[in-house]
Amino acid sequence: MKHYFNCDDVTIVDKQPVFQGFFTIDRYRIRHALFAGGESACFEREIFERGNSACVLLWDPLKDSLVMIEQFRVGALKHPLSPWLIELVAGMVEQNETPQDVAVREAREEAGVEVKRLKSLGSYLSSPGGTTERVWLFIGEVDSSKAGGIHGLDNENEDIRVKVLDRAALSENLFNYVAAEQGAAQCKSRVDNAATIICLQWLALHHQKLLKEWQ
Numbered sequence: 322m323k324h325y326f327n328c329d330d331v332t333i334v335d336k337q338p339v340f341q342g343f344f345t346i347d348r349y350r351i352r353h354a355l356f357a358g359g360e361s362a363c364f365e366r367e368i369f370e371r372g373n374s375a376c377v378l379l380w381d382p383l384k385d386s387l388v389m390i391e392q393f394r395v396g397a398l399k400h401p402l403s404p405w406l407i408e409l410v411a412g413m414v415e416q417n418e419t420p421q422d423v424a425v426r427e428a429r430e431e432a433g434v435e436v437k438r439l440k441s442l443g444s445y446l447s448s449p450g451g452t453t454e455r456v457w458l459f460i461g462e463v464d465s466s467k468a469g470g471i472h473g474l475d476n477e478n479e480d481i482r483v484k485v486l487d488r489a490a491l492s493e494n495l496f497n498y499v500a501a502e503q504g505a506a507q508c509k510s511r512v513d514n515a516a517t518i519i520c521l522q523w524l525a526l527h528h529q530k531l532l533k534e535w536q
Contacts, residue, residue: 330354334363345370369452375423376411376458377439378520379432380488381465382532387491388432388468389517391482400513407484407511409520420444420457428461432483434468436461438535442523447515456516460524462535492525 331353340346347370352363379388389407397404412427414420421439428436442458465485473479495512512518524531 332360339367367451369454371413371452371454373414373420373455373457374411375414375420375427376409376456376516376520377424377428377436377461378409378459378517378524379428379434379436379461379463379465379468380524380528381463382528382535384465385488385528386465387486387488388434388463388465389484389486390431390472391484391511392473392480397513400511402511405511406513407486407517408514409517411516414457421459424457424459424461428463430474431472431479431481432463432468433470433472434463434465436463438462440531440534442520445515445519458516458520458523460520460531488524488528492521495521 331351333349333351335348335350337348338345339348347368349366349368350363351366352361355361380386381388388410390410391405391407394404394406397406400406410424410427410431412423412430414423418426421441424439425436428434438461440460442460444455444457447454447456468483468485471480471482473481491512495510495518512521
């Protein structure tokens with residue numbers, strides 16, 4: 322069984338753009354090495370070429386409060402409560418930028434606060450079956466007393482409201498479920514994306530250790 326990768330394990334037979342709009346979708350024709358030996362048949366996959374992003378959970382350790390944002394998300398139109406979700410400050414990593422640069426810049430643009438210190442939590446592939454996006458996660462130290470108002474860039478159609486929330490209360494109620502009519506569990510929380518949940522859970526587990534580190 323293979324436990325490694327080299328450039329001969331995957332052959333890109335062809336790559337063609339099939340959609341170019343706000344984002345890009347490419348169609349790949351590929352074949353790859355098989356665990357049992359040999360090579361797969363050639364097959365096609367469409368890939369959402371979104372680029373990489375950086376997300377930062379803004380934490381005020383003195384007040385133990387979080388600076389988060391609320392904005393409309395078209396992908397959440399079927400959300401049972403609202404397509405306006407509570408999220409981390411986040412942005413796309415542009416050319417010649419580091420994920421750390423993005424975290425600091427977006428904190429200023431989306432929440433109107435300055436990041437004093439950053440702690441990297443690593444990164445993950447958001448949905449590798451369909452997109453190349455890698456998400457970088459951070460915890461950022463801020464002064465929540467300076468947070469508030471409505472922010473965002475007009476040329477990107479951003480309409481972002483800043484919310485200052487109690488960290489402990491949000492962590493305790495992060496997963497809030499009710500029984501749906503069909504008997505399935507239906508999420509009732511407006512915190513409904515992976516990056517936010519990962520960072521909130523990390524901080525719930527490590528906030529005392531991080532508090533000592535930053536002091």
